[in-house]
Amino acid sequence: MIKDFKKIVVAFFLSEFGRAMYFVSITWLLYQLTNDPIYTGLLVSLGFLPGLVMNVFFGVVVDRFDRKKLSVLANLLSTTAMLSLLICFLFGVIEPWLIMGVHMVLQMSGSLFRPAIQAFMAERFPKEQLPKVFSQSSSAAIIGGLLGASLGGLIISMISISGSMAIVTGSFAIASITLLLIRNAAKERAEAVVKKSIATDIVEGFTYLKRNRFLLGLFVIMFNGQLVFHTSLGFLSVYTIDYLQQTAAVYGLLDATISVGGVIAAEYGANYIYLSLMLPISLCVLFAIFQSRQKSFIQMTKQAA
Numbered sequence: 001m002i003k004d005f006k007k008i009v010v011a012f013f014l015s016e017f018g019r020a021m022y023f024v025s026i027t028w029l030l031y032q033l034t035n036d037p038i039y040t041g042l043l044v045s046l047g048f049l050p051g052l053v054m055n056v057f058f059g060v061v062v063d064r065f066d067r068k069k070l071s072v073l074a075n076l077l078s079t080t081a082m083l084s085l086l087i088c089f090l091f092g093v094i095e096p097w098l099i100m101g102v103h104m105v106l107q108m109s110g111s112l113f114r115p116a117i118q119a120f121m122a123e124r125f126p127k128e129q130l131p132k133v134f135s136q137s138s139s140a141a142i143i144g145g146l147l148g149a150s151l152g153g154l155i156i157s158m159i160s161i162s163g164s165m166a167i168v169t170g171s172f173a174i175a176s177i178t179l180l181l182i183r184n185a186a187k188e189r190a191e192a193v194v195k196k197s198i199a200t201d202i203v204e205g206f207t208y209l210k211r212n213r214f215l216l217g218l219f220v221i222m223f224n225g226q227l228v229f230h231t232s233l234g235f236l237s238v239y240t241i242d243y244l245q246q247t248a249a250v251y252g253l254l255d256a257t258i259s260v261g262g263v264i265a266a267e268y269g270a271n272y273i274y275l276s277l278m279l280p281i282s283l284c285v286l287f288a289i290f291q292s293r294q295k296s297f298i299q300m301t302k303q304a305a
Contacts, residue, residue: 121133
């Protein structure tokens with residue numbers, strides 16, 4: 001049981017490490033290739049499509065099929081997509097549409113991996129151990145994401161983008177092997193007495209969502225949060241190159257800083273005492289951004305004159 005728990009933690013770490021390093025590498029590569037922020041916007045927007053469409057089906061799929069196999073399949077999908085992109089890059093046939101296609105595949109596999117691995121952990125470990133399992137696996141994922149973003153920029157600067165993509169591919173592959181080595185659940189899931197079609201399950205899910213407005217509002221909030229988060233990360237490469245005129249190493253550190261901010265916000269937001277500090281801090285940040293933008297605008301006006 002302890003060995004399986006360690007394997008779960010390693011798989012979480014490697015998967016998030018690979019995804020974070022991938023995003024730093026791919027957004028940097030895309031802007032270097034096109035020198036056009038419109039492509040970055042397309043990358044972010046198209047990345048949302050697989051989740052919006054397939055998440056409706058993935059919940060039903062995870063309920064019906066082997067969760068371990070689905071988790072492995074998701075990581076193998078990511079491995080194959082990254083390997084294909086790496087080979088195309090090495091042979092000099094890289095194109096923006098290929099990058100966006102791979103990005104959509106990785107986003108889709110991530111949307112499958114998260115519910116599948118969580119459901120697998122719930123059936124693999126005893127109920128009393130689940131809080132520890134979920135907590136430590138989440139911590140491993142956060143650490144992996146921070147290291148992946150930070151090291152991704154450094155590797156691009158010191159070695160190459162192909163080196164970064166090779167590490168990402170290896171991370172996904174090792175995560176897949178690690179998951180394969182985990183034993184299946186000791187007890188089989190109880191089969192439903194009345195089997196329903198996938199379409200029926202989906203319709204019932206939408207009906208339940210419609211009746212629970214709180215969940216609908218929560219989904220809207222989460223969607224907006226993800227939209228702001230991914231847009232910020234996506235256009236950070238454009239900002240780093242054009243405005244800051246810095247290297248990929250700085251971009252990776254800035255990317256990791258955003259993630260650190262999210263961790264800190266989650267920790268302090270959980271405690272009501274610190275909520276009173278968020279308003280003045282937010283106002284200070286907004287004021288600083290306004291001052292920075294105002295100075296930039298004045299400088300641009302002077303240069304234009």
